Amino acid sequence: MKKKVFIYSLALSAGLFFTVGCNNKLDVQPTQSIDESQALSTSRDVEVTLIGCYDALQDIDVYGGAFQYASELLGNNGELGFGGTFQNLLEMYNKEITKANVTAAATWRDSYVTINRCNNVLSALDKVDEDKRQRIEGEARFIRGSVYFELVKLFAKTWGDGDNASNPGVPIVLTPTRVVTEANEIPRNSVAEVYAQVLEDLTAAKTLLPETNTIYATKYAASAQLSRVYLMQSNFQGARDEANEVITSGQFTLAPNFESLYNTFLNNGGSSPAEYIFAMTVTQQDGVNDMNTFFGTTISDIPGTSGRGDIRILPKHISLYEPGDVRGTFFITPTNNTFTRKFLDTFGNVIVFRLAEMYLTRAEANFRLGTAIGATPLADINVIRTRAKLKPVTTVTLESILKERHLELAFEGHTLYDIKRNKGNVGTLPYNSPKLILPIPQREIDVNPKLVQNEGYN
């Protein structure tokens, strides 16, 4: 009997143990993530979220490459060749883009991921230590403003093509997302509204940001971006003054050697040269340089080089350089194709702005305005030419300034926008052809009925 009692009580207590003991075991917390309610409680929390903004900005479909190569492929007129099987890039190259183009979709998505992270930071500024608050706000606004600027350039009619106030731009979202309701189905704001937001963010950033800030955004990064915005708007005075401010700050110097500007990991162990105003830092652990992915290629005798070798440089481009131009020989032909040497480095930083652009912008703006703020256009152009080991010229024209800009900044993401703001052509396509604008991703149209598709994609 004792045995049975023992058995019964054993069974009973085991049963009870499992019933009672297990109940609270269902509260399991994740180990790699934290609840959003605790995520933004301290100054440190907001600071690391700001780092998250840079992480998003560095995404391959944002400033990690897609912003730049989309401009180069769409703006290409026979200077680039394309091979390989990335249909999304080939569509841009052929200017026959489908609504399902995955680069368009990813660029849209990851840009807004970046914006949402910035909005999280900006919503929690009150938690930030006072001595850091201005800088943090400035950085987040710089990133947000920059991303809106790139989005409106890629997905909307360019500034001045018709009525900016009625041309659809992109939706503006300025608050962090916590829940999703129908209120999140936001229509496109006008091009003018987006530009206004960009200017508001960037001018605020410029006043908030410090002059130096290691690898992060500075006052001059904001100025450099502002100079681009003004240039797109043909506000040459604004562009000139911002560029001039960057040049005269003395924070940046032109690299004596054009070649040493690129391949920062192979040449400099990862640090950007003093000419860079702002760049996306790539390390062995983190970040991908997608310019390297598509423009780069593996060179057997240069360890550390890689790339798919999809975007090739055709003779038409190379023939544009004058003899003796170091930029004209900055190519390599390891196969039957020729590649630029700018992006061979697997872990090279991705340039966003460098000082040479400021000289070229100031020269162009001064020339158009007939002024010589900072320096004459001729002097600025000769600074660039001298560095390229070319003889100085004695006169400049708008055409020669733009050509210098094209050669100096080749493949760095300027081509399409330089064509658009100068109302040029891409082959037979006029600057305002709908084929030079990315479609609003089909997926986004599907989930947000308030979005209007771009012309030519319906």
Place this chain on the structure above:
Amino acid sequence: MKKVLLAVIFCLLSAWLSAYGQSVQITGKVTSDDEDSVLPGATVQLKGSTTGTQTDADGTYSISVPSNGSVLVFSFVGMLAQEITVGSQTVIDVKLASDSRNLSEVVVTGFGSQIKRDLTGNIAQVKGTEIQNMPVASVDAALQGRAAGVYVNSGSGKLGQGINVRIRGNSSISASSQPLYVVDGMPITTSDLSNNGGATNPLSDINSNDIESIEILKDASAGAIYGSRAANGVVLITTKRGKAGKTNVSINYQLGSSKATRRVDFLNAEQYVKFYTMAANNRDRIDGVETTDPDSYTQYMLGPGGFLEYYSLGTYNTPNQKEYLWQDQAFQKGPMQQLDFQLNGGSEKTKFFLSGQYLDQKGTIIGNKLDRLSARMNLDHQAYNWLQIGLSMGLARTNNKRLPGDNAFSNPLQMAALTPLTPFTDPETGLPTGTPPGDVNVPLYFNPMISIQYASYVATSFRNLTNAYAQINFTKDLKFRSELGIDLLNQNEEGYWQSQNIRNVSNASSGLGENYATFVTNYNTNNFISYDKIHNAHSFGATLGMSYQQSQTKYSYIAGTQFPSDSYKKIASAATKSDGSSTETNFRFLSYFARLNYKFSDKYLLSASARIDGSSRFGVNSRYGFFPSVSAGWVLTEESFLKSNNIISFLKFRGSYGSTGNSEIGDFPQLGLYAGDAGYAGAAGQRPSQLSNPDLRWETTKQTDFGIDFGFFNNRINGEIDYYVKKTNGLLLEVNVPNTTGFSTQVANVGKLENKGFEFVLNTQNLVGAFKWNTSINVANNKNKVIDIQGQIIEGGMRNMSRVMEGQPVGVFYTVEYAGVDPANGDALFYKNTPNPDGTVDRSTVTNNGYNSATRVAAGNPNPKFVGGITNTFSYKGFDLNVFFNGVAGNKINFYGVGQYSSANGIYEDNQTADQLNAWTPQNPNTNVPEARFYRGNGNQASTRYIYDGSYLRLRTMTLGYNLPSSLVSRIKMDRIRIYVSALNLATFTNYKGWDPEVNTDDMSERDLKFALGNDFYTAPQPRTLLLGVNIGF
């Protein structure tokens, strides 16, 4: 209480005394009734006890029974059991009648068992003998075609890969649709642990030859006892256990060889040159460029220093030009061998089953190899009359030399796309073309032979599946059983890429080493009481219990670069530890379950079961779910009006209704989260990573099942017909949200879908007697339809061509409709398919530049309408032949993964499938292949052009065996010697143009793989294996 105790003691004592006092020794011989062959290994059991023995090699047995009134039960697999009262006999010879599908067979249910005759739910049983020695690495692959309504798609011919199993259709969209696997009562880990493209298959750690039976719980009545885990069906695997009597030893060795079932025709060298000359000329014509212009595509292709010259290593148009058919390099002959031993035996008190297996198998794709060493020990011990304890322990070590994912340049099948003029070997180095110090930029893409030679990726898993139990018999009717199981899965993946891989692995310039460790610790306990009572015509059964499971997955990873030389392959020698990570995740289930069975006079059957499930995966607002079911059966042949019918021997109607759930949506989907993985340039960062949903709960599937079980002519013809309707609501959906929120999806319980279908099983004994012929057929039809997902659009897969949309089956292909070729100019055409104001559809066509204006349409279902299998077994004297076909019909396959590059009118430089030779030319205007245009999309856009019928019929296995006559065998003291030849996938009948119609590429995100089925992406075909085996028993 004292009284009870006394009574128990008295009973036990008298039983013991009586057994002691009047023991009778019985001997005899067991034979099969139709050919009088002896039956070695038949079970002879004293009814109502655990006392029993087995017949020896010549079919004889000897057993002592307590009294004349004792009843002996004689049974043998595939035979009708017989009960004989001893009476005054001392010699009892028995002839057993064969019965291919015995109604008195015991079927394992969750937390119990039932005889098949009494089942009211739908449970399919696959016997271990049906799948033994099949040369497939995992048990799920072996199930293919064996059970009605169970659709298995092995996906690819890579060894040990994850496999898609669908029981009665896709029940989910964003959650898993894979069934729950339970081994000896313990839900085991089956999730993918791969870090190398393509899923791993933890089921490949189980030796199929250890399996006694597999029960597949298909309807709600059978599944409800597994509650929130059962909506996709439950696969119960029961391993073999020892039998009292002499120790039986079985040794099996088989040796074989595999090769890939099918190839695809690609252009040869001459065709390639001709085709691309045409493609380049056409492009130049369109661009208005002279073909002699150095910037022209023609010159790019054919000119001096051009593509052909470069990629042929300078041999193009020289006497040294040769043909290199790269696809052939991807395949190899795959030898395999397998050695098994099994021992079973024991005393009436202690029984054991011991087994071991060594399997060594080379894949049919170069570089693929798997070997497995496994052992199992199952013990049962009757400690006291009231206490039985036991242990099942399975250990396995699986080594899998894995291949990369389908969408990797190093996938050997992608060699098919390489230029047929590029030599395999670089004449300057004698190494595979593209190996440094030679030019790394040839061939066109990275040469996978380099990674075969200079890289390795080995996954080694160690598995311990242990389950201990104690069963207490309080009375004859009342039992308590407690089970404690541990499933330990440790997996190490080690990859090393030598510097030669630099073109494909950019950070391998001085070697790259990766090492992943995954530990899955899964505990489970089941504790339940069962009560069974027969009182006159009434019989009751009741089960009540609880179970608790907790599973933890820990993962760590390290990578290193900068190795001193390729002789150093461990990360200890890496100067730069380039990457590392560690993570942990947990889930828990706490469940209570109950079941009641009632039977009246063997005619009327009633059953009800229910489970309450709580899980850590669900929101605090709905943590527990309740899953009830009811079912009933009516055995008409027990009624007077049919009882004496000599045509209809068995007829049962049954029906069930109930609800089950699906909780396989990963851990923590309900929480609003930030993740700490957003660092930048070495600084720590965080990001919002997930939107919250505190109301999140399981998907609920309500299923109705009607079935008829029938037998004619003394059950020589028997079978089952079922009709079911499965309605799933509260679908766990990754709902798309506007990207402007900074998120892409949110998990919510949204929407409904439905599966309904018929299942049909027929077993016949066509010939009995010396020459026997049995046939077993199963066919199932399933219709899957998404009823309501609140207008959500869920798409994924190859260029988002797979979709989930209302009114269509899950994963329906959705794309622009291809309209063929404009005979006038060779342009690809697409139907506009836009709705007209009058409600009709605009069937006019557009060409490439109007592609964006064409509306996409539903273009085929990747899920088959019909799946089935047919087995014919023949035996004559010592010979037996088993022929098993399986097939699917009515599904579509998307070839776009391959077609967009390789059947693409020469848009890229990829080698093309031979059908592209039929491209439009002015001389060939009536064709379905558009004009070849180099680097210009002409018909290679996503469209129905690449969606093909995926129906197939396959001679899945065929086995011919010969058992040496027992007279001969017993002379050398053996029970059995059997020699057999066996073939897997001997023949395939299909119209599919790709490698293999049994395809599901691994090249997709985890999200997409759940619904984007039937995609081909240079996916490895199934192997065709021929085997020779010998089996001895003594």
